[in-house]
Amino acid sequence: MPDKLDFAEFYAAWFRTLTHQLFAHTGDLAEAQDVVQEAFCRAWPRWSTLDDPGAWVRRVAWNLATSRWRRARRLLHLTRNVREEHAPGPxxxxxxxxxxxxxxxxxxxxxxxxxxxxxxxxxxxxxxxxxxxxxxxxxxxxxxxxxxxxxxxxxxxxxxxxxxx
Amino acid sequence: MREPPPDRVHHAFAELTESIDPLLRPPGVESVRETVRRRRQRRVGGVAAAAIAVAGVITLVRLPLMEQPAANVAQPPTVGGTAAHPSVLLPPYAPPTSAPTGPATSPPSTTAPEDDAPDESIPPTQPDGAAIPPANCVSEVIAAATGSQLVISAGPVCPNAEIVVSWVTYETQRDGSQTLFATERHTLSAREPRVTTTLRESSVCVGPWYVLRSNPSIPLIIAAGEVAPFPGDSVLASEDGEICLR
The missing domain is CATH 1.10.10.10 (Winged helix-like DNA-binding domain superfamily/Winged helix DNA-binding domain)
Known part of the structure; x- marks a missing residue:
């Protein structure tokens, strides 16, 4: 099992910066947080085997965002609904x-x-x-x-x- | 083509991140652990439910055979007969007068053979004097993965049976097709009913994986949109992956 403290430190160090990136990419804060959290969920059981966890989680988060974006785009195409924007007021x-x-x-x-x-x-x-x-x-x-x-x-x-x- | 002043771009990115920082609500490490734990339980539960369902189906299929007069098998198996192949022991029209009076005299050898049962005859007793294993021996196999750690176990494994299991990992490409990444085969037996192994996954992607039974053919590429790349009864466990950006 992964070391809890190390993983916690890693999480604290990477969650925000990854969410920034994914938010800039997706334009959706909730989606960005979701894919980053999911990437950490994928990393946790593999923690002891990851050589470069930061790069791994970043890659998985981007992969997830891409997959979901494709699915969302297909859904949009099918439903022709406008996706709700989550504007944080920048x-x-x-x-x-x-x-x-x-x-x-x-x-x-x-x-x-x-x-x-x-x-x-x-x-x-x-x-x-x-x-x-x-x-x-x-x-x-x-x-x-x-x-x-x-x-x-x-x-x-x-x-x-x-x-x- | 004119480039924007670098400071302006950096400033815009900095402003963007600052603007969302107050809104960020990291779910936290505990949430990660809880999610993983819940998924693991759900997966194990799903496998157990599937095993129960399979056992139920097998029982239903065998029910008509079980209702045959058990006198057919009241006598000990002959040398030529086999508990695993009751059809050899079971005359098609057995005299009802020799039917047993209770379930104790109705050994379950009246049931249909199990795929994993041995081909050769099974002696009435084991060499060590142990009781004859139930002739309707059904080897149920379950698989559970924790991250890349995979445990495949069978129980019980019918005597002399060998259950071939394998895992296979893929990488999902941008077009949705899956490319074989790695595979490994194991054989479970009564002596080694459990194997602990590691799923070899792509170092750059979380790809889909499958744990298989009965040694089905493993395609090098699974086309996009293919929903059943393996025979349904051969998939013990599986997990979806995500598109690999590489």
């Missing part, structure tokens, strides 16, 4: 960021979130996503450009090349 930049992130393609968004929120290197993102490093760089570049459209008013109004990117 500031203007955060609102703009959420809106910008929501427009990014899934893998682009994942790369941006991992890069900015998880401090994951390009090489690690490539390993995590199974993409080439060049592809990850491209995702990051495009992702930043999209963020520019939303976060930098000057760019939005004065840069047609960015708008068309």
């Amino acid at each position: 500031g203007p930049d955060a609102v703009a960021l959420r809106a910008a992130l929501a427009t990014l393609p899934e893998r682009q968004r994942q790369a941006v979130v991992l890069f900015y929120l998880a401090d994951v290197s390009i090489a690690e993102i490539a390993e995590l996503t199974g993409a080439a490093e060049g592809t990850v760089k491209s995702w990051l570049h495009r992702g930043r450009a999209t963020l520019a459209l939303r976060l930098t008013d000057d760019d939005v109004h004065a840069s047609p090349e960015v708008r068309s990117a």
Whole structure:
């Protein structure tokens, strides 16, 4: 059985940061907390065998989020209902960021979130996503450009090349 | 393509995380432990219920045979007969006059043979003088996993029977198909009715796994949407996985 104290410390150290990442990715705080908690539930019985529990839980949480997102998308497609938003009331930049992130393609968004929120290197993102490093760089570049459209008013109004990117 | 000022992006991310921090309610480690414990109990309960259901079905199937006049088997098994193959012992039209008067004289050898029962004849007594095992011996097998630790046990294992069990793990791909990751086979017997082993799982994903009985063929790839990759009666336990981003 895993060591309780170590697991508790690990949980305390990782829960918030992982939830931040998944919230930035999914835009749904309840969903983010749910998948992170589920990832910890998957880690607990395996605790003694995990070499890098942080990376493992992060990966599982992202996998869960992706799986659920696909299921939710299929459900949305079937029911054509609008998904309820859980807006936590952030500031203007955060609102703009959420809106910008929501427009990014899934893998682009994942790369941006991992890069900015998880401090994951390009090489690690490539390993995590199974993409080439060049592809990850491209995702990051495009992702930043999209963020520019939303976060930098000057760019939005004065840069047609960015708008068309 | 123009890039946003890095400070602005970092600031936006920082603001985003700060804005949700007050709303975060980590369920806590105790909740993790409770969830895992509850799932384990549910899984064990599910397996037990399945075993009971299987036993019930077997009993129902055998009921007509049990109602045959037991005189057919009142005599000790002959050398050519076998408790595991009562059809050999059981004449199709046995004289009712030789029917036993009580259940004690009605050994359960009137029941149908069990898949796991031995092919060869079983002597009336074991070499060590132990009682003859019930001829309707049914080996029930259960499997329970705790994380990647897997325990498969059978009880009772019919004499001379060998029960082949195996586990198999997969990785779920983005398209929903499952790719074989690892598999391992074990044989349970009266001498070794229980095996404790470790599910070899992908180091990067929580993939689906299955514990199987009766040695069904194991596909390298399970197509997306395939809901019954193995014969239903061969699956002792299973768990879904999640899509592997790799």
